[in-house]
Amino acid sequence: MKLDIKSCVPDEIAGLMKQWGQPRFRADQVFSWMHSGCESFGDMTNLPAALRRKLEEECCLTCPSILRKQVSEKDGTVKYLWKLGDGNSVESVVMKYRYGYTICISTQVGCRMGCMFCASTLGGLVRCLEPSEMLDQVLFAQKDMGIRISNIVLMGIGEPLDNFDSVLRFLQLVNSPQGLQIGMRHISLSTCGLVEKVDKLAEYNLQLTLSVSLHAPDDETRSRIMPVNRRYGVDEVLAACSRYFEKTGRRISYEYAMIRDVNDTDRHAKLLAEKLKGTGAHVNLIRLNHVEERGLTPSTPQQIERFTRILQDGGVAVTLRRRLGSDIDASCGQLRRKTENN
Numbered sequence: 001m002k003l004d005i006k007s008c009v010p011d012e013i014a015g016l017m018k019q020w021g022q023p024r025f026r027a028d029q030v031f032s033w034m035h036s037g038c039e040s041f042g043d044m045t046n047l048p049a050a051l052r053r054k055l056e057e058e059c060c061l062t063c064p065s066i067l068r069k070q071v072s073e074k075d076g077t078v079k080y081l082w083k084l085g086d087g088n089s090v091e092s093v094v095m096k097y098r099y100g101y102t103i104c105i106s107t108q109v110g111c112r113m114g115c116m117f118c119a120s121t122l123g124g125l126v127r128c129l130e131p132s133e134m135l136d137q138v139l140f141a142q143k144d145m146g147i148r149i150s151n152i153v154l155m156g157i158g159e160p161l162d163n164f165d166s167v168l169r170f171l172q173l174v175n176s177p178q179g180l181q182i183g184m185r186h187i188s189l190s191t192c193g194l195v196e197k198v199d200k201l202a203e204y205n206l207q208l209t210l211s212v213s214l215h216a217p218d219d220e221t222r223s224r225i226m227p228v229n230r231r232y233g234v235d236e237v238l239a240a241c242s243r244y245f246e247k248t249g250r251r252i253s254y255e256y257a258m259i260r261d262v263n264d265t266d267r268h269a270k271l272l273a274e275k276l277k278g279t280g281a282h283v284n285l286i287r288l289n290h291v292e293e294r295g296l297t298p299s300t301p302q303q304i305e306r307f308t309r310i311l312q313d314g315g316v317a318v319t320l321r322r323r324l325g326s327d328i329d330a331s332c333g334q335l336r337r338k339t340e341n342n
């Protein structure tokens with residue numbers, strides 16, 4: 001097995017160069033070539049030929065190919081379907097906002113959390129992504145579009161905290177001064193609420209935004225739509241979020257997909273407001289994206305408005321997520337599936 005060198009942090013590459021009798025600055029060169037989207041060791045032209053050969057012998061350089069690229073005619077959102085080294089595929093979505101480009105990346109091939117409304121979980125989990133494979137989504141989207149990405153959200157296919165070590169390493173890589181230098185405050189990580197992992201993440205005290213997919217304020221409703229709730233109930237998740245806030249000082253953002261007659265009644269809104277009031281948290285309402293296989297219906301705009309007002313009156317900050325790329329199925333929970341079936 002060759003070493004997946006793009007998953008290595010600068011110190012590890014420095015260690016490797018030392019072992020090979022190379023000067024320290026070679027490590028920086030290799031690192032910055034990789035992080036600028038270089039596709040082969042042979043292209044690293046400022047390295048001595050012997051080092052390039054050694055790298056080729058000992059290491060592999062991941063490089064996904066674009067299986068499919070779709071550009072939204074409505075808002076310019078771009079969706080990529082990447083083919084990975086082993087033939088699996090994952091998607092990323094690039095969105096343009098006033099402040100720059102944001103990429104939504106996948107962290108696993110498939111997902112094992114089983115949320116009722118989500119298409120990513122329909123085929124179960126195939127495998128976790130390597131740090132290099134998460135990084136490649138950013139590098140090669142940038143390269144293909146000729147842009148610089150300023151924000152990253154870990155909200156694509158997969159449960160990031162179910163791939164904890166690789167995700168953490170990925171964060172370290174994109175944050176690195178010799179690499180993309182994307183600050184933690186420009187990164188959001190979305191989780192269905194794996195309590196032990198939320199606590200573990202808090203230990204690192206990163207300044208990223210933690211988004212928690214809550215989708216219901218009570219166990220009965222949440223267990224119906226999110227099987228993970230049978231392991232970690234609503235109050236346990238909320239308690240872990242308070243601990244996270246205490247430890248990191250970062251306010252939690254809760255995602256709430258509005259599903260007609262399932263989690264969108266006035267009763268749900270009141271209970272949600274009661275539970276979140278005074279926590280400094282923020283609720284991000286999402287219109288449910290219709291997933292054919294799931295048979296759930298999005299809430300009406302009127303009910304979303306009522307729900308919003310009840311939360312606001314209850315003292316909770318709330319926003320409705322903008323829908324970008326809806327004409328290319330770029331929205332939450334819809335990634336990968338269609339192409340895999342076609």
Ligand code: SAH
Nearest residue numbers: 118159190191192213255257288289332333
């Ligand atoms: N596994 C992580 C991140 C991936 S999903 C998590 O659960 O948070 C990103 C967000 O999209 C989550 O909030 C998820 O619940 C939501 N989502 C999934 N399917 C959706 C759908 N059909 N409509 C609206 N939001 C959906």
